[in-house]
Structures are given as C-alpha cells and as structure tokens.
Amino acid sequence: MTNADDILKLSAIAKTFGDKVALKHVDLDVRRGEVHVICGENGAGKSTLMNILAGIHQPTSGTIDLNGKTVAIADPIEASRLGIGMVHQHFALVPSMTVAENVFLGRHIRKWGFFSDKAAMVARTRDLIARYCFGLDPEAVVGTLSVGQRQRVEILKALAFDAKLLILDEPTAVLTPPEVDELIEVIAGLRALGRTVLFITHKLREVKAVSDRVTVIRHGESISTHATGAVSEADIARDMVGRNVFLVGRGKNQAPRTFGAPVLKLNRVSMTNAAGRLLLDNISLDVCEGEIMGIAGVDGNGQTELSEAIAGLMDIQAGSIELRGRTITEASVPDRQRAGMGFVPEDRLDRGLSKTMSVAENLAASNYRRAHLKRGFYVDQDRIEAFAAEKIKEFDVRGAIPDTPVGTLSGGNMQKVVIARELNRDPDLLLVSQPTRGLDVGASEFIYARIMAAADRGRAVLLISSELSEIFALSDRIGVMYSGQLLRIIDRKDADEVTIGALMNGSLEAAA
Amino acid sequence: MIATRLKNSARAMYAPVAAILLTLALGFLLVMAITDDPVRAYRDLLFANFDSLGNFALFLNRATPLTLIALGVIFSFRAGIFNVGGEGQLYAGAITATVIGVTFAGLPAVVLLPLALTGGILAGAFLGWIPGVLKVRFAVDEVVTTLMLNIIVLLFTSYLSNQVIRDTKSYGAVSEMVPDKIWLPALPGVPGATSGIVVAVLLAIATWVVLFRTEWGAQLRASGTNLRFAKAVGIPADRRIIVAMLIAGGFGGLAGVLYVLGIGHRFEQNFSPEYGLVGLTCALLARIHPIGALATAIFYAMMINGSAYMQISTDVPRSLVDLLTGLLVLLMTARLATNKARS
Numbered sequence: 001m002t003n004a005d006d007i008l009k010l011s012a013i014a015k016t017f018g019d020k021v022a023l024k025h026v027d028l029d030v031r032r033g034e035v036h037v038i039c040g041e042n043g044a045g046k047s048t049l050m051n052i053l054a055g056i057h058q059p060t061s062g063t064i065d066l067n068g069k070t071v072a073i074a075d076p077i078e079a080s081r082l083g084i085g086m087v088h089q090h091f092a093l094v095p096s097m098t099v100a101e102n103v104f105l106g107r108h109i110r111k112w113g114f115f116s117d118k119a120a121m122v123a124r125t126r127d128l129i130a131r132y133c134f135g136l137d138p139e140a141v142v143g144t145l146s147v148g149q150r151q152r153v154e155i156l157k158a159l160a161f162d163a164k165l166l167i168l169d170e171p172t173a174v175l176t177p178p179e180v181d182e183l184i185e186v187i188a189g190l191r192a193l194g195r196t197v198l199f200i201t202h203k204l205r206e207v208k209a210v211s212d213r214v215t216v217i218r219h220g221e222s223i224s225t226h227a228t229g230a231v232s233e234a235d236i237a238r239d240m241v242g243r244n245v246f247l248v249g250r251g252k253n254q255a256p257r258t259f260g261a262p263v264l265k266l267n268r269v270s271m272t273n274a275a276g277r278l279l280l281d282n283i284s285l286d287v288c289e290g291e292i293m294g295i296a297g298v299d300g301n302g303q304t305e306l307s308e309a310i311a312g313l314m315d316i317q318a319g320s321i322e323l324r325g326r327t328i329t330e331a332s333v334p335d336r337q338r339a340g341m342g343f344v345p346e347d348r349l350d351r352g353l354s355k356t357m358s359v360a361e362n363l364a365a366s367n368y369r370r371a372h373l374k375r376g377f378y379v380d381q382d383r384i385e386a387f388a389a390e391k392i393k394e395f396d397v398r399g400a401i402p403d404t405p406v407g408t409l410s411g412g413n414m415q416k417v418v419i420a421r422e423l424n425r426d427p428d429l430l431l432v433s434q435p436t437r438g439l440d441v442g443a444s445e446f447i448y449a450r451i452m453a454a455a456d457r458g459r460a461v462l463l464i465s466s467e468l469s470e471i472f473a474l475s476d477r478i479g480v481m482y483s484g485q486l487l488r489i490i491d492r493k494d495a496d497e498v499t500i501g502a503l504m505n506g507s508l509e510a511a512a
Numbered sequence: 513m514i515a516t517r518l519k520n521s522a523r524a525m526y527a528p529v530a531a532i533l534l535t536l537a538l539g540f541l542l543v544m545a546i547t548d549d550p551v552r553a554y555r556d557l558l559f560a561n562f563d564s565l566g567n568f569a570l571f572l573n574r575a576t577p578l579t580l581i582a583l584g585v586i587f588s589f590r591a592g593i594f595n596v597g598g599e600g601q602l603y604a605g606a607i608t609a610t611v612i613g614v615t616f617a618g619l620p621a622v623v624l625l626p627l628a629l630t631g632g633i634l635a636g637a638f639l640g641w642i643p644g645v646l647k648v649r650f651a652v653d654e655v656v657t658t659l660m661l662n663i664i665v666l667l668f669t670s671y672l673s674n675q676v677i678r679d680t681k682s683y684g685a686v687s688e689m690v691p692d693k694i695w696l697p698a699l700p701g702v703p704g705a706t707s708g709i710v711v712a713v714l715l716a717i718a719t720w721v722v723l724f725r726t727e728w729g730a731q732l733r734a735s736g737t738n739l740r741f742a743k744a745v746g747i748p749a750d751r752r753i754i755v756a757m758l759i760a761g762g763f764g765g766l767a768g769v770l771y772v773l774g775i776g777h778r779f780e781q782n783f784s785p786e787y788g789l790v791g792l793t794c795a796l797l798a799r800i801h802p803i804g805a806l807a808t809a810i811f812y813a814m815m816i817n818g819s820a821y822m823q824i825s826t827d828v829p830r831s832l833v834d835l836l837t838g839l840l841v842l843l844m845t846a847r848l849a850t851n852k853a854r855s
Contacts, residue, residue, distance in 0.1 A: 313744060337746050353741060354741045366745040378721075381725070
C-alpha cells in the first residue's frame with residue numbers, strides 16, 4: 001500500500017556489512033513537499049540509510065518505492081537520474097573553479113556538441129540562484145566562499161540536476177550558528193517551491209526549527225515518526241537514546257557554590273601571528289578550584305589560540321600564564337602536564353587522537369608512567385590492554401575493544417577516549433575546548449557529567465565552546481571572546497542569552 | 513585475545529601473499545611466451561637458490577642489505593618521513609668503512625673493526641640526519657632531499673673509488689681491499705655467506721620490539737601518524753622524527769658496512785643492484801612491518817639471485833625480475849584502491 005502523497009517509501013530496509021548489522025529494520029515514508037528529519041544518535045545508522053538512498057550501498061533486504069514504483073538504486077548516477085540529490089557532509093567541490101563550473105562539473109552545457117558554453121552555464125546558474133534566493137555570484141571562485149556558501153553550491157548542484165528529493169547529510173555539522181540560521185531559511189525556501197527535503201541531524205534545536213515531520217532511528221531501527229509540532233525536544237531525545245535524558249547541567253538556580261584558590265591565571269596575554277595581526281589581545285583571567293569558567297564566542301575569535309597558548313602549543317608574545325602559582329609561560333607541553341594540566345582539544349581528529357592507532361595506544365599516550373604501563377623500557381602489553389578495557393568500561397566507549405583503531409569509532413566514542421585519557425591524570429586544571437561538537441545527546445550528557453564531576457572534586461575547568469547552551473549549562477562564570485579580546489566576564493546568575501549573544505556579536509554597548 | 517590477534521595478523525598477511533602469488537602466476541604466462549621450458553625457468557628463479565650451498569650463500573648475501581635497508585625505511589616511514597635515501601645511505605656506509613679499513617690498515621683488528629663499523633653507521637646516520645633536520649626545522653620536503661643526497665653520494669663515492677682509493681691492479685672502479693683481519697666470518701656451515709644475515713634477522717626482531725613494545729616506539733609512531741596529536745599529548749615529536757631518521761640512515765650505513773666487511777671486502781662502484789629502491793619496495797610490501805619486511809626481503813633476494821640461474825639455464829632474461837616487481841607493486845596498490853572504493 002503506497003500513499004499517493006508519498007514521494008519515497010522505505011519498507012523493512014536492512015543492511016549488514018559482514019557480520020556487523022548497520023540497519024535492522026527501517027520503515028520510512030516521506031511525503032511530497034515536506035521537510036522530513038531523520039534523527040538519531042551517532043552510529044544509529046543514519047548515514048548507512050542515506051548511502052542506500054544515494055545508491056552507494058545496496059540494502060540487504062527491504063524495498064524502496066519512489067513515486068509509487070519499486071526501484072533499485074544501483075549507483076549514484078542512477079540515484080540522480082531518479083531525482084534524488086545528495087548533499088554530503090564533506091563537500092565535493094573544486095575550489096579553483098567558479099560556482100557555475102562546479103554546478104555543471106562533469107555535465108557541461110555544450111556548444112556545437114563540443115565546446116563548453118560558459119555563458120549558458122553562468123546564465124542557468126544565475127537563474128537557479130535567483131529562483132531559490134541563494135545569494136551567490138555564479139562567477140565567484142568556490143575557494144573564496146565561506147563554508148555556508150559552499151554548502152549552497154552543493155545544494156545548487158543537486159537542484160540543477162532537477163532533484164525532486166534533496167537529502168542533506170548532517171548539513172549543520174560544519175556551519176557556524178548564523179550560517180545554520182541561513183540554511184534553515186534556505187530549506188524553508190525550498191519547501192515553499194515544492195521540493196522535498198530529507199534532513200539528517202542529531203541536533204534537537206534544528207529538528208524543531210526546520211521540519212514538518214521527524215523520524216527517529218535507534219540502533220538501526222526506525223523507532224517513531226511524528227509531526228514535529230506534536231512532540232517536544234525531550235520526547236525526541238528519549239526516542240533517540242531509549243531513556244529519559246537530562247541535558248541540563250547545573251542551571252541557573254543552583255545553590256551558590258564556593259571556590260578555592262586560583263589554579264590558572266592569565267595575565268595580559270597577547271599573541272600575534274607572523275603577519276603582525278593580533279590573535280589574542282591582552283587577555284587576563286583566572287579559574288579557581290571547583291569552578292567552571294566558560295568562554296563563549298563565535299568560532300574564529302581567538303578561542304583556538306587561547307587554548308593552544310594555555311596548552312603550550314603556541315607561543316605568546318606578551319603576558320604570563322601561571323598554573324598553581326608557578327609561571328608556565330615558557331614551559332613545554334609535558335612540563336605543563338606534570339604541573340597539572342589536562343587538555344581536551346577542540347578537534348579530536350586533529351589534535352586529540354591518532355586515528356590509525358588503537359584505542360589502547362591512544363589512551364596510553366600520555367599515561368605510560370602514571371598508569372604503570374611499562375616494565376623498564378618494555379611496554380607491558382597486558383597492562384595496556386587492562387588499562388584500556390577499564391577505561392572503555394568506565395567511560396562507556398561503545399563498539400570498542402582495546403585493539404580497535406580509534407578512527408573507526410563514532411565521534412562521541414572518540415571524544416570519550418580523549419576525555420578518558422586526559423582525566424586519568426586527574427589534572428588540577430582541565431582545559432576543554434568544544435567538548436561535545438558533533439556529539440549526540442547521550443554522549444553529551446555523559447561528558448557534561450564528567451566535566452561537572454571534575455569541578456565537584458575541586459578541579460578548575462576552563463570550558464571553551466561556541467555552543468551557547470553548553471556554556472549556560474555548565475559554567476559558573478562566563479566570558480565572551482570577540483576578535484581576540486575577552487570582552488567581559490559575567491557570573492552565571494547575572495548572565496542571560498541576550499547579553500551574551502550581543503557580546504558574541506561584538507556589541508560593545510553590552511560590554512560597557 | 514591471542515586468537516583474535518593471530519587472526520588479525522593472518523588477515524594482514526593475506527593480501528601481500530595473494531599479490532605475490534598472482535604476480536608469479538601472471539609472470540608465468542610471460543615466461544611461457546618466451547621459453548619452451550617455463551617450468552624450468554620458474555624453478556630456477558625461485559628454487560635454484562637452494563641447489564647448492566654456494567647458491568644459497570649468494571642468496572643470503574642479497575637478503576642481508578635488503579633487510580637492513582627495509583628496516584631503516586620502516587623507522588623513517590613510521591615516523592612519517594618518506595625517506596627514499598636508502599641507496600645513498602648504503603653507499604655512504606660502504607665507502608666510509610672502506611676508507612677507514614684501507615687508511616688505517618695497520619691498526620689491530622679489535623680497534624679497526626669497531627672503527628670501520630661505527631664510522632660507516634655514523635656516515636649513513638649523518639645522511640639521514642640532514643633531511644630529518646631540514647624537514648623538522650624548515651619543512652623541506654624529504655623526498656627531494658633524500659633523492660638529491662643519493663645522487664651526491666653516488667657521484668662522490670664514484671670519485672673516491674676512481675681517483676683516490678682505486679685498486680690500480682684490478683679491472684673496474686673498485687677500491688683496494690680492506691685488510692682481511694676485519695673481514696666478517698662466514699655464516700657457520702655456509703661458506704661464502706655473510707654472517708651479516710644474522711645481524712639483519714636480530715635487528716628485524718629488535719626493530720619490532722622497539723617500535724611496538726616501547727613507549728619510545730609508540731611516541732615515534734604517534735608522531736608519524738598524527739604530528740599535531742603527538743605534540744598535544746606532550747611527545748617531543750621533532751626529536752623523535754630526527755632520531756628516527758638517524759636510525760634509518762644508520763641502518764642503511766650498516767648495510768653498506770656489512771657488505772664491505774662480509775661480502776665484497778672492498779668498495780665496488782656498482783655493488784648495489786638498486787638495493788635502496790628494492791629495500792623500500794620490500795618495506796612497503798610488508799606494510800612497513802619489520803617482521804614482514806624480513807619476509808619480503810628474503811623473497812626479493814630469492815628472485816634477484818635466482819634470475820641469474822634462470823638466465824643461464826633458459827633464455828629468459830633476468831630483467832624479468834624488474835617486470836615482476838612492477839607487477840607486484842601494481843597489484844598491491846590496485847588492491848588498496850578497491851578497498852577504498854568499497855568502504
């Protein structure tokens with residue numbers, strides 16, 4: 001039975017890779033002209049499902065009906081012929097070519113059957129941009145565009161092929177908050193023009209903002225489909241995780257907490273790059289025992305440089321950094337670790353982990369001595385494995401045994417490995433940057449709990465995050481970074497989203 | 513746990529072994545086109561090495577430098593440095609050992625042997641140190657520097673062996689002999705075979721232990737797989753990389769020293785049938801694993817040495833080996849690509 005309104009209907013889709021079950025049983029119906037969100041935790045099978053629709057994988061069993069007809073999507077070319085346009089998380093664009101050239105890449109409009117008709121392609125692209133109000137210049141070189149603009153070029157590519165069903169795979173993972181808002185507008189525009197959009201995400205705020213209906217997938221099964229208006233974020237979160245989730249942090253109305261002596265002190269720290277531009281501008285702050293100090297701000301306003309300066313990975317040109325009263329301005333990274341610093345970098349694949357090395361080796365990396373993993377020079381393989389097994393259990397790292405290459409884990413589980421490694425030393429100062437970026441609610445909740453537990457043990461935490469809800473959930477005090485400056489530090493109880501938001505945009509009235 | 517580990521290593525072996533078998537099968541088709549007696553040709557290529565102790569000795573003499581160079585390459589590759597300077601490091605070690613041996617021929621063996629040995633190793637290590645430091649300090653591409661150093665060393669040794677330490681009584685560009693008191697003893701039971709093979713096997717095991725069973729080795733591999741991660745967890749990655757290059761060069765140098773002391777007993781300008789390049793291929797085929805590299809080096813030595821017997825007994829030219837090498841590399845890389853397309 002196929003509903004005439006359905007553009008796409010999946011029945012009992014299952015997919016196994018060898019003995020690994022990626023999808024157990026997925027039913028899905030997408031109505032013509034709706035924005036339908038697929039929601040699920042990392043590793044729930046969202047990407048596998050999308051790859052089946054895009055023709056990259058074939059389902060092991062189950063049927064796909066498109067416009068009421070059962071189809072087999074043999075490969076991506078077949079998918080686009082059927083009117084399915086896929087926008088992947090990682091863009092497939094040629095940076096040195098213009099927007100129009102990228103849109104028509106591999107299918108140039110020809111003049112006399114041979115020459116590329118550049119003018120026609122630019123004109124077609126301009127029409128498309130105007131129709132969907134994308135605000136792009138067809139002759140701009142893609143390499144000069146922002147991430148949000150590049151994503152629109154990707155969407156344009158799919159639309160130029162006349163995609164009736166547009167699939168966006170975690171499109172907001174790479175975007176800044178204002179770009180997310182723009183994307184949500186773009187999607188609303190597409191819906192108004194009668195396109196059907198299938199949107200994959202695990203961010204609840206986006207589900208509510210963008211969709212008509214939402215289907216939740218958990219452990220490879222479709223759990224529920226609801227009209228978005230009829231469910232709350234908490235309902236969706238419960239379906240995703242399979243239990244009630246309280247992603248609340250401390251909140252505003254907690255009892256006043258007392259803090260100990262200052263652990264980290266930054267005194268008029270400044271950093272300039274080789275070209276002489278100020279990256280950190282005269283930053284002073286301190287974090288005390290038992291306190292979580294949150295640093296909010298739009299990405300790219302000096303947060304990366306601040307964390308690398310404190311961690312000892314970038315040199316500062318002026319000012320001083322003290323840890324527990326000891327000046328560490330010039331100290332090496334291992335010296336800072338010994339002095340009591342733990343560092344969770346903002347990008348786990350960049351600085352946090354070596355993805356080809358095993359979970360055990362990533363956990364051991366800075367813990368050989370402390371966790372007694374060596375006998376003389378010789379590394380004790382049994383101890384390493386026992387240590388890793390213990391951490392895997394303690395931090396609930398799913399899908400991992402000690403030998404697993406860490407890169408095969410999902411983002412949330414990778415992040416747990418980083419946190420487990422850094423917390424093993426029980427550092428006096430925990431420097432955490434974007435701790436839950438790209439993580440689902442279940443993993444975020446777990447990591448929040450660990451950060452708060454560290455503070456409750458009397459450790460100082462410096463939390464850098466561009467996720468405002470995270471800053472508000474965890475911090476005792478909140479500072480805002482804007483273009484290399486630390487604008488103002490506000491107590492949590494006096495802070496509200498309007499003030500912090502204004503500071504993040506650099507509105508100095510609020511700072512005054 | 514041990515069962516899964518065995519299973520994993522069996523799985524890791526599967527691909528190279530399959531590639532080797534397929535290469536040999538395809539090569540057999542070629543040989544069939546050339547000669548009336550392809551079975552004979554293939555038998556000689558692979559098994560003539562074991563026909564006599566003499567053949568076997570020559571085969572071991574090929575395997576020794578290949579293994580050592582492959583091990584050096586493994587150290588540098590594990591540290592993330594694409595070191596293609598094996599040939600230059602080999603020559604540097606060989607010429608230094610020869611020059612020391614010839615110049616200080618009067619010294620007693622207990623002094624001269626360690627002197628030649630350390631001299632040759634240090635010369636190779638120095639040649640690895642240059643690209644290592646240039647890479648770490650100034651981000652100079654190591655492929656360019658190691659390749660160029662190869663040429664410098666090859667031409668310089670050519671000058672030395674032709675002009676400075678040439679044995680004028682011999683034919684060709686060869687140096688005078690090093691005194692026989694510092695010649696390495698033959699492998700017991702195999703006259704003519706260098707005992708250097710024992711050193712090579714022991715070092716293969718030592719390399720595995722150092723890389724996979726010490727913190728230092730884990731730090732080196734971390735620096736090689738993700739430099740920015742290594743620095744963030746407090747590993748002195750720059751130092752690890754430079755030391756890895758010192759060791760890589762030292763292994764190449766040692767290969768040269770052992771060749772001179774154990775096999776050639778003098779420096780010959782053309783003593784290496786591209787050991788540097790073949791050693792690199794061995795390391796890559798073994799997925800830069802030291803024990804695997806010992807196996808691939810032995811396989812290559814079998815082919816290189818066996819091709820001579822094949823050429824004598826049939827009319828298949830020994831350059832068949834070059835062809836098989838090309839095929840093998842092709843098959844290995846082709847396999848990698850299909851894997852990527854599937855995942």
